[in-house]
Ligand SMILES: NC(=O)c1ccc[n+]([C@@H]2O[C@H](COP(=O)([O-])OP(=O)(O)OC[C@H]3O[C@@H](n4cnc5c(N)ncnc54)[C@H](O)[C@@H]3O)[C@@H](O)[C@H]2O)c1
Ligand SMILES: O=C(O)C(=O)C[C@@H](O)[C@H](O)[C@H](O)COP(=O)(O)O
C-alpha cells in the first residue's frame with residue numbers, strides 16, 4: 001500500500017492507495033467512527049458491484065452500514081440531491097463529530113462532500129473513490145460542489161475529507177470509457193508540471209488503461225502526490241498555484257455546459273479536449289511550439305480521448321462557448337485568468353487573455369476539418 005499525506009496542519013489526512021482497501025474499509029476507518037452504525041452514500045452502479053464487500057467488512061467490525069443509493073451520472077450533482085442527502089443525514093442523526101462515507105466516483109464525492117460541509121455547519125467525511133478520476137483527483141483536496149443551470153460546480157465549499165481509501169481493485173469493474181476519462185486527469189499532472197511523468201505516460205499509458213497493477217499504482221500515486229503538494233501550498237486557490245489544476249477546465253467546463261452535463265461528454269473527456277485547446281492556444285500565442293501542442297494532442301488521442309471540438313457536433317459558435325466561461329470561478333474583476341503552457345510540464349496562469357481572442361480561436365477550431 002502507498003500512503004500519500006495531504007499536509008494541511010490540523011486538517012491533514014492520508015490518501016491510502018492499494019488493493020482490497022474496500023474489503024478492509026471498516027478496519028481502515030475504525031479510528032474515525034464512534035457509533036455502531038455508519039452512513040454511506042453511493043450510486044446504483046457502484047452499489048451493484050461494491051456494496052456487498054463493504055457491508056461484509058463493517059459486519060466483521062460489528063458496525064451496521066446505513067445506505068443511501070442515488071441514481072448515477074453528472075445530473076446527480078443537483079440541489080435536489082443535496083437536499084435529499086442532507087435530509088437523510090439529519091434523519092440518521094449524524095452529529096458534527098461523525099463521518100459520512102462517500103463510496104463512488106467524483107459525482108458522489110463532490111455531492112456528499114458538500115453535504116458534509118454544510119450539515120450542522122460541517123461534519124466529517126471519508127472518501128472511498130471507485131473511479132480512476134476520483135482516485136487521482138476529486139477525492140483529494142476538498143473541493144466539493146453541485147452544478148446549477150448556470151454552470152459547473154458553482155455552488156460548493158472547500159471541505160477536506162478525514163481519510164481517502166483508493167482501492168485499485170475497484171477499478172476492475174469500471175467501464176473502459178470511464179477509465180479513459182479518469183486518465184485525462186492523470187495526463188493533466190504531466191502536462192501541467194511534470195514532463196518526465198508525461199514521457200512515462202507516453203510509454204506506459206496503455207498499461208495504466210489496462211489496469212496493470214504496477215503501472216496503475218505508479219500513475220495513481222504520482223498523481224495524488226502531485227495534487228497533495230499543490231493543495232498543501234494553496235488550499236483555497238488564492239495564489240495562482242492550485243489554479244494550475246484547472247488546466248483544460250475553462251474550455252472543458254464550457255463544453256460540458258454546452259453538452260448539458262450529459263453522457264455525451266464526460267468531465268474527463270472535456271478536460272482532455274480542453275487541455276488540447278489550452279496547448280493549441282498557448283502555441284497560437286507563441287508560448288509553446290506547434291510540435292509540443294501536437295504532442296499533447298497525440299497523448300490525448302493515444303488514450304482514445306477526444307481532441308477535436310468538431311467531433312462533438314456542437315450547434316454553437318465560439319462566442320457562445322466563451323459566454324459559458326464568464327461563470328468560471330477564476331473570474332477576477334472582469335478578467336478570466338487562463339491556465340496556459342510555457343512548455344509541457346510548465347503551466348502558468350495568464351492574466352492577459354481577452355475573451356474576444358478566445359472566441360476567435362474557438363471559431364477557428366469549430367471550423368477546422
Ligand atoms: N472535487 C474535485 O477536485 C474534482 C476533481 C475532478 C473531477 N471532479 C468532478 O468529478 C465528477 C466526475 O467524476 P467521475 O468521472 O468519477 O464520474 P462519476 O462519479 O459519474 O462516475 C462515473 C461512472 O462510473 C460508475 N462507477 C463508479 N465507480 C465504478 C466502479 N468501480 N465500477 C463500475 N462503475 C463505477 C458511476 O456509477 C458512473 O456511472 C465531475 O462532476 C467532476 O466535476 C471533481
Ligand atoms: O482540485 C482542483 O483544484 C481542481 O481544479 C481539480 C479539477 O480536476 C476539478 O475538476 C475541479 O472540480 C475543478 O474546479 P473548479 O473550481 O473549476 O470547479
Ligand SMILES: [Zn+2]
Nearest residue numbers: 185249267271
Ligand atoms: Zn477535473
